[in-house]
Every structure is written in C-alpha cells, then in structure tokens.
Amino acid sequence: MMNEFEKLENALLRAGREMEYPATPAIAARVRTALTREVSSSESVVMPRNWWRVLVPLAAALILALALLFAIPNTREAIGQFLGLRGLQIFYVTPTPTALPTLTPRPSPTAAVTSVGETLNPPMTETPRATATPRPTRTPTAQPFTLCCEMTLAEAQRRARFNLLVPPNEAPSKVYYLDIFNNGEQVVMVFGDPKNPRMTLFQMQRWVYGKIVGRVFEKQVPPQAVIDETQVNGERALWFSGAPHRLVVLDQYGEPVPGSARTVDANTLVWETGDEDRGIVYRIETKAALKEAVQIAESLQEVKP
Amino acid sequence: MLQPLYSSWESKNGFPLRAMEPIEQEQQLIRRAKSGDIAAYDALVRAYETLAFRAAYLITRDEHEAADAAQDAFVRAYRALGSFRLGEPFRPWLMRIVTNQALNRIQAIKRRVNMNERYVKAETENRETSDAQTHLETREQNEKLMRAVSRLKADDQTLITLRYFLELPEIEVAQTLNIPQGTVKSRLHRTLAKLREIIRAEFPDLAEIV
Numbered sequence A: 001m002m003n004e005f006e007k008l009e010n011a012l013l014r015a016g017r018e019m020e021y022p023a024t025p026a027i028a029a030r031v032r033t034a035l036t037r038e039v040s041s042s043e044s045v046v047m048p049r050n051w052w053r054v055l056v057p058l059a060a061a062l063i064l065a066l067a068l069l070f071a072i073p074n075t076r077e078a079i080g081q082f083l084g085l086r087g088l089q090i091f092y093v094t095p096t097p098t099a100l101p102t103l104t105p106r107p108s109p110t111a112a113v114t115s116v117g118e119t120l121n122p123p124m125t126e127t128p129r130a131t132a133t134p135r136p137t138r139t140p141t142a143q144p145f146t147l148c149c150e151m152t153l154a155e156a157q158r159r160a161r162f163n164l165l166v167p168p169n170e171a172p173s174k175v176y177y178l179d180i181f182n183n184g185e186q187v188v189m190v191f192g193d194p195k196n197p198r199m200t201l202f203q204m205q206r207w208v209y210g211k212i213v214g215r216v217f218e219k220q221v222p223p224q225a226v227i228d229e230t231q232v233n234g235e236r237a238l239w240f241s242g243a244p245h246r247l248v249v250l251d252q253y254g255e256p257v258p259g260s261a262r263t264v265d266a267n268t269l270v271w272e273t274g275d276e277d278r279g280i281v282y283r284i285e286t287k288a289a290l291k292e293a294v295q296i297a298e299s300l301q302e303v304k305p
Numbered sequence B: 001m002l003q004p005l006y007s008s009w010e011s012k013n014g015f016p017l018r019a020m021e022p023i024e025q026e027q028q029l030i031r032r033a034k035s036g037d038i039a040a041y042d043a044l045v046r047a048y049e050t051l052a053f054r055a056a057y058l059i060t061r062d063e064h065e066a067a068d069a070a071q072d073a074f075v076r077a078y079r080a081l082g083s084f085r086l087g088e089p090f091r092p093w094l095m096r097i098v099t100n101q102a103l104n105r106i107q108a109i110k111r112r113v114n115m116n117e118r119y120v121k122a123e124t125e126n127r128e129t130s131d132a133q134t135h136l137e138t139r140e141q142n143e144k145l146m147r148a149v150s151r152l153k154a155d156d157q158t159l160i161t162l163r164y165f166l167e168l169p170e171i172e173v174a175q176t177l178n179i180p181q182g183t184v185k186s187r188l189h190r191t192l193a194k195l196r197e198i199i200r201a202e203f204p205d206l207a208e209i210v
Helices: A006-018 A027-042 A051-069 A073-080 A112-120 A153-159 A290-299 B023-034 B038-060 B063-083 B090-109 B112-129 B136-150 B154-165 B170-177 B181-202 B204-209
Strands: A088-091 A174-179 A185-191 A199-205 A209-214 A226-232 A235-241 A245-250 A262-264 A267-273 A280-286
Touching: A006 B136, A006 B154, A006 B181, A006 B204, A027 B038, A027 B063, A153 A174, A153 A185, A226 A267, A226 A290, A235 A290, A267 A290, A280 A290, B023 B038, B023 B063, B023 B090, B038 B063, B038 B090, B038 B154, B063 B090, B090 B154, B090 B170, B136 B154, B136 B181, B136 B204, B154 B170, B154 B181, B170 B181, B181 B204
Parallel strands: A088 A209
Antiparallel strands: A174 A185, A185 A199, A199 A280, A209 A245, A226 A235, A235 A267, A245 A262, A267 A280
C-alpha cells in the first residue's frame, strides 16, 4: 500500500543524498585544542579583578599553607601552573635544596601573580640590591629552530597571516619567519647588533603555545626568576626577570615542538592580543627594564606597506 | 523507489556517517572520556565529526557557522559527559546537542533568511561550476525542494533534516529531539502535509512529487 507521502519522502531522501556538502573541517583538532586549553585553564586560579579585597583576610593563612606545601617538590611544581596567559603556560621546576644565598628582588605588592611568585621563591634573606629589575648578563642567542627562514620584513609580512608590529622609529636588523608545521606562524625580529641584540621581538599566533619553565642551573642554584604582572595597552602582561628560564614552543595539541626548547637569558615581557582563538602572543626579550619594555610594547604599530 | 540508508550509513563520498567503533568499543571510549581521557574523546569526535558538521550545515546553511556549531557541540558534550548514562546510545545524545547548538546560532544571529539565500546561491554556483549536464533536472528539483523546506518553521526543518537528509531512524530522531517516537510520527505527518501545501502553492513545478 502506498504511503500518501511516499513520493515526497523519496524526493527528500534523494535531495539529502545528492546534496553537496562542504568538506568537513578539522573539527576534531579544534575540539582537542579547546579541551586541552580548557583542562589547562581549569587547573588555574582565576583571580577576580578586585581579588585582593576578597582574599586579604585569607592571605596570611594561604601563605602559611603554601610555605608548608612547598616543602613537597611536586606541590611546588603544580602550584607553578597557576601562572600564565591564554597562550602561555608556566611551570616551575623543582629546585634542588641548597644553602646558596641568592637575591630575589621584591616584586610589586599589588600584583596577584607576583604574590604567588614571591611565595614560590625562597624569601630574601640578604640585603637587596638597589635596582628593582635585575639585568641579564646577555640577550639570548636564538637557536636554529627560532632563526630559520631569514627574510625581509616586507616578505615576512607578506607571508604572515596576521599584521606584524614594529617599533615606530627603528627597523629590525634581522627578521625570521617560521611556519611551525603549518600549525601556526612565528615571526622574530632582532633589533640592534645581531650578535648582541638590544631587543628581540617575537610574534606568534596563539595556537602556538609558549611554555616557560623555571630554570634549574647546573650549579643547583635555586630558581630566582621573578614574575611580575603588568599591563600593555590595558591588557594583562607578564614580566620575567631575575634569572634565565626555559622556553618551549608547543604545537596546537599542547605537545612540545621538537627542537624548540631554548634558554632565555633576558628579561622578557609577554602579552597577548586578539580573541580567544585567533590572538597573537607577543614576547620582547630585552636588556631593558620593565618600564622601558612596556613603553616599547605600547609603541608598536603595524608594518606600513 | 529509494531505500532508506539506515543500515549502510555511507555517504556518496565514502565518508563514514556512523561511528566506526562497535558499540562496546564506543562505550569503552565514553567511559574513558568520562574520566577525563581527552584522547578517548578525540576518537569519538573523529567518528562523529562529519555527521555533526553536516547536521549543523543543514540547519544553519552556512559552512562556518556549522563548523563552529559542531565544535561547540563537541566541547559542550564533553562537559556534559558526566550526565551521560553508559549503555545509552551516544549518537542521538550527541545529535541533540549539535542540533541545539545549530538552532541557537540561528536564533542568536537572526539571519536565517540570509542563510537560506546564501545556501541556494552556493548550490547554484556549485551547479554551474560542476558538470552542468549531469542530472541537471534533478539538481533543479532538489534545489526547489530545499527552498520549499526552508519555508517551514525551524523546528519542522530540523525534523526533516534529521529524518530524511541525515536519514536517522525514527527512534533516534525521537531521542535527538527528546520526544516520544509516536510524536515523531505524528509531527512528520503534519510537517509533510505542510510541505506539500507549500510545494503546491509556491513550487508548481514539483507537483509530480506530491
């Protein structure tokens, strides 16, 4: 017996089967990236804007608890993961206990991240130096991973799928472009003498995650890196100073890109722009102090054609 | 007469529209994903991404919206895995989230008409750039039929999409829409009747299929 809608149903079925769908995009990869980021951020402490008003009464107890917990290396490492930006994960490595006295400048008392950083580092017992920002001994020597694909600024801008930023009155002495396994792009600009650069500016798409690891020296000096929270154009930024740290580039799945790890022996300012999925992570490695680095960061402007 | 594809679930392009894993393996993946194993969930996403994307595309009529809707749906599904009962069928549970995400996007951006117009335009362009001589009449008929379907209310379009374009069995349509199977039957009947009226009034060329 014929269904009264049989012809119509068959026509609908045929239309569905003959429909030309767009190719399915890489949804699994996008989901994996989102979930990896979500899981990572869910392990973080999200501070409200007026966090200190809420937490001040608890601060003393918290610091005491942290001090006790830091006796356990694994806990120390886990707590280090509280820090970071959307495109940046920070891990502290477990220091080897040592009696070597080293100086840790006091970070700003108003910075939430600094408060944790201060707790992470051993309390200062020696007379502090006069300078608030420790000067690195040298700027980093970028390794082959970073320094591949030298080209002109114009060529780098032609290749990059985002607008590159440069200081208004200074051209880079070297420009490198890197497409990381087609997963994202990084552009590196060196300013000053390439052999002893005054500043190195990194610009990379956010889905190429940066991962900074606190450095344990061969001499087993406790990590002295200080992390200050600051702002660039009103957006949260982080300032690393005081000691070298390790930088590892991660792919979109959160896995380290082989050969990308290097030691950064410079003060480093890190900030981000853009939306959740398609932002840019900026890093300035410099001999300059925080204030000057922020001024440079805020002066950056798009490359003029 | 066309036979339903319920058992084969292979698209004309050869993409599997059904999970490649047997039920037990799928349940095992879900169990692991529920405990936070993202790799296990990744396998589930891969098995269903084409179906989810196509369902979202049929509802939104926009490739980018569909991709975003499918992605959001998988992320939300992961978060909601705690409420998923092991042993229950996963596909309709997932499809419910996908269709809700796609419908939410339409409601949020309130541009359904534009989307339909874009879809028809895209279909026309596809037709012009592909083999123009192949099944031209059928293509035109399909295009008009899609236009007729787009005249239905969003809920009715979703019903048609799930049942005929994606060829889900009635039981899965019911599970996806969270309504009794009997309601699916009655709603399908009413929706086809409405569609027939629309075709008779606005697409007389299609009279032969009604």
